[in-house]
Amino acid sequence: MSGTLVVAEHVRGRVRDVTRELVTAAQELPRPVAVAVIAATPAPLAEAVDVAGVDEVIAVTAGGDEFENDVYQDALAALIKEREPDVVVAGFTVNSMGFAPAVAARAGFGFASDVFAFSVSDGQVVARRAFYGAKVHAEVELPSGVPAVLLLRPTVWAQAEGAGSASRSELTVETRASRARHVNFVEAPVADVDITAADFLLSIGRGIGDRENIERFRALAEKMGATLSVSRPIVDSGWMPSARQVGQSGKTVKPKVYLAFGISGAVQHLAGMKASGTIIAVNTDPEAAIFGVAHYGAVLDLFDVADELEKLY
Amino acid sequence: MKTVVCVKQVAVLGDEVEFTGDERDVDPDYLERSLNEWDVSAVEEALRIKESLGEGEVVVVTVGDDESEEALRRCLAMGADRAIRVAAEGIDDADPLTIARGLAAVAKREEPDLVLTGVQSSDSVQAATGVMLAELLDFARVAVVSKVTLDAGSRKAEVHRELEGGLLDVVEVDLPALLTIQTGINEPRYANLRAIKQANLKEIEETALEHEGPGAYRVRRMFVPERGAGAELLGDNPGDVAARIVELVRGRLS
Numbered sequence: 001m002s003g004t005l006v007v008a009e010h011v012r013g014r015v016r017d018v019t020r021e022l023v024t025a026a027q028e029l030p031r032p033v034a035v036a037v038i039a040a041t042p043a044p045l046a047e048a049v050d051v052a053g054v055d056e057v058i059a060v061t062a063g064g065d066e067f068e069n070d071v072y073q074d075a076l077a078a079l080i081k082e083r084e085p086d087v088v089v090a091g092f093t094v095n096s097m098g099f100a101p102a103v104a105a106r107a108g109f110g111f112a113s114d115v116f117a118f119s120v121s122d123g124q125v126v127a128r129r130a131f132y133g134a135k136v137h138a139e140v141e142l143p144s145g146v147p148a149v150l151l152l153r154p155t156v157w158a159q160a161e162g163a164g165s166a167s168r169s170e171l172t173v174e175t176r177a178s179r180a181r182h183v184n185f186v187e188a189p190v191a192d193v194d195i196t197a198a199d200f201l202l203s204i205g206r207g208i209g210d211r212e213n214i215e216r217f218r219a220l221a222e223k224m225g226a227t228l229s230v231s232r233p234i235v236d237s238g239w240m241p242s243a244r245q246v247g248q249s250g251k252t253v254k255p256k257v258y259l260a261f262g263i264s265g266a267v268q269h270l271a272g273m274k275a276s277g278t279i280i281a282v283n284t285d286p287e288a289a290i291f292g293v294a295h296y297g298a299v300l301d302l303f304d305v306a307d308e309l310e311k312l313y
Numbered sequence: 314m315k316t317v318v319c320v321k322q323v324a325v326l327g328d329e330v331e332f333t334g335d336e337r338d339v340d341p342d343y344l345e346r347s348l349n350e351w352d353v354s355a356v357e358e359a360l361r362i363k364e365s366l367g368e369g370e371v372v373v374v375t376v377g378d379d380e381s382e383e384a385l386r387r388c389l390a391m392g393a394d395r396a397i398r399v400a401a402e403g404i405d406d407a408d409p410l411t412i413a414r415g416l417a418a419v420a421k422r423e424e425p426d427l428v429l430t431g432v433q434s435s436d437s438v439q440a441a442t443g444v445m446l447a448e449l450l451d452f453a454r455v456a457v458v459s460k461v462t463l464d465a466g467s468r469k470a471e472v473h474r475e476l477e478g479g480l481l482d483v484v485e486v487d488l489p490a491l492l493t494i495q496t497g498i499n500e501p502r503y504a505n506l507r508a509i510k511q512a513n514l515k516e517i518e519e520t521a522l523e524h525e526g527p528g529a530y531r532v533r534r535m536f537v538p539e540r541g542a543g544a545e546l547l548g549d550n551p552g553d554v555a556a557r558i559v560e561l562v563r564g565r566l567s
Contacts, residue, residue: 011476067482069444069454092440094476097432097493098456101441102448104529105410111529113439126533132326132339132436137538140530179453180486183471188479200566224562236497248477249495257565259558267438278565280558281544287328296561297544298554308555 005085006035007076008049009095011067012185015048018091020159025152026089027053027160029120034058034083035166038075040065052162058083062173066182069098074175076103080147082171087118087125092151104149110142113151114267125150134267134289154248155271191243198227200257203246203273205231207262207283207302211239217261220306223313229253231263247272261302265290314369314465316359317425318393319416319446320352322377322384323436336534338404348384351431353391355494357501359429360392362463370394372423376401376415382517389512390504396515401522407437408528413445415522420450426468428491432457440493441529447491454491455484459498 004026008019019035026033034056037045042059050057060079063071076099080088090096092114104111110125117128125148127140142148195201202221208214214234221228228244235245246253248268258276263269265281265288273279274293281294282302291297298305324344331340356373363369373388375381376399385396399415406412420428428450430443440456447454459481460473474482475495486492504512547554 011480016477068484069456073448094457094474097440098444098454098474101409101439101444102454104441105413105445105448108526111410111441111445113441127530130438130538131535132324132330132344135326135537136330136339136535138535139533141533142530143527180455180484180490183483183485186473186481186483188481200562225566226562232496238497238500242479245479249475250479252478257562259562278561279544280547280561282554285328287326291544292538294544296547296557298547298549300549300551300554304551305554305558308551309558312555312559 003032003034003083003085004029005079005083005088006033007088007090007096008035008037008045009091009093010037010039010045013044013065015045016091017159018093018154019049020051020161021154021157022089022091022152023049023051023053023160024157029087032056034085036060036079038062038072046168050164050166051160052164053160054164054166056169057166058169058171060171060173062175063178064182067095068178068182069102069180070178071175072099073102075173076100077106078173079171080107086123086147087120088147088149089152090149092153096151100149100151107146109146110148112140112142112148114153115150116153116156118150130267133264135287153267153271155274188242191241193227193243195227195229195244195246196251196253198253198255200224200226201229201246201253201255201259202226203229203231203258203260203263204234205260205263206233211237214239216306220310224309226259231269232266260290260294261306263290264288265293314362314366314427315423315425316362316369316371316427316429317420317423318352318356318359318371318373318388319428319430319443320356320373320375320384320388321349321431321434322346322375322381323349323434325436330537332535336536337532338535346380346383348387349431349434351433351494351496352384353501354496354498355429355431356388356391356393357499358461358494359427360502361499362427362461366465372397372425374399374416374419376406376412376522378402385517386512387504389515390509391502392508395518397518397520399520399522404532405528406522408530409439409441409445410529411524412442413449414525416442416446417449418523419520420446426489428452428489430491430493432493432495443491443493450491452489452491453487455486456493457495458492459495461492461498
């Protein structure tokens, strides 16, 4: 059989948005699309993934209600064995990172992650992905004759919408006892500021160099009427709390204006801000990926621009 | 407690790029090399575990070319006990499954209680090599770990898995285990001059990479992506740029 198998992702009883993006992506291939929902009680979740474009929803009963990588690995391996899809797509997400590479390694399947375009011709799966700080793109060929497991970059494809009329099927997979067990969830700490509510974000990244410079940009943001946000390296360094972090592991923001100083634009950062109304980026590297999503840019030393902005407020 | 940490000497591309003759990789002359940022956090975490237990060994392993030894020396200078390089060259040795097989051969011999890797490498961003390695070793594994609390007595660890949006999944994992380590989990130490000198004198064990079947993929070609319209440039005079920014901001917010 040739077909595309989509692995749905859910947390705490809700299907994550990336799943509907995967459905859109899967429809690019001219072949049936099956979506598998893996959970102890998959039925209510199966309902939520029956969107337009899905041919079959497979409710897979396995494991507990929350994600565990051994359960997902065993369930996906069983699904592939039974359905023999030639392409399997899942999100390039923390959950998928925990099990999808293991399924591919065990069986010798093809694998590529952070994929943002793909095609199949004459049985050859070709995926497009980035290398070297996203400055270079590549076409990679997946091995022929075995399924290709592709982890697709979130926010590239639109979410599939509209009620579907997929056929339903069920599968129960006996999985091994998990060696890594879900205990509970801990929410991100409550913050003094909600960067997702701001109309204007002044966002700073690694380019600011030193912790001492944070205060300067906090003051500049205040003068300009902006809220200060940051990219991941600033949080990793312990210079600002994670509540101010823009990106996949932080907050997804959509302000009217996003003014970025010294942010090169890691993929995870871009996913969290590219829907902003107007993006202005200042960076010394003309090849920085942030210029690929920015509407306006300046290839300059951010401190020189900050000096001048301070004079104007 | 024996910990194996898998590291990578990543390649960083500057402002300019040229490709190799077959267009399947960037010409190495245009790449700078350094120890992968995520791996620095993984080495630091392994050293902290050893220090907190007061015993153990930290062995660092890489798959790569001669220049990768630099990454191993930096780990030794941070405090790793031993270093092993699996010699490999070029783009066909660089897919996550081929690398994981190379690491697995060494890790099996070492019989560690714990294997740490970075979440991903900055130059190829697969976030896959660690979990593939865990599977080849038949180890329990957790990806994207932002906190580790080890209970050596009960052979378990409680770890935080950092999900999208900052939500943390608390996971109990059995040892032996492989954890892929997220940046920000710790503040990595700097090596002092004396440690760097000592590290340069240490022997690095070397083994050959065995190819055991096709890789996860094969690079067909690399290219510089079309930028599309791209950003409108605001000029190269800081004063003018600042004035344009103010104008844009006021216009959009009014």
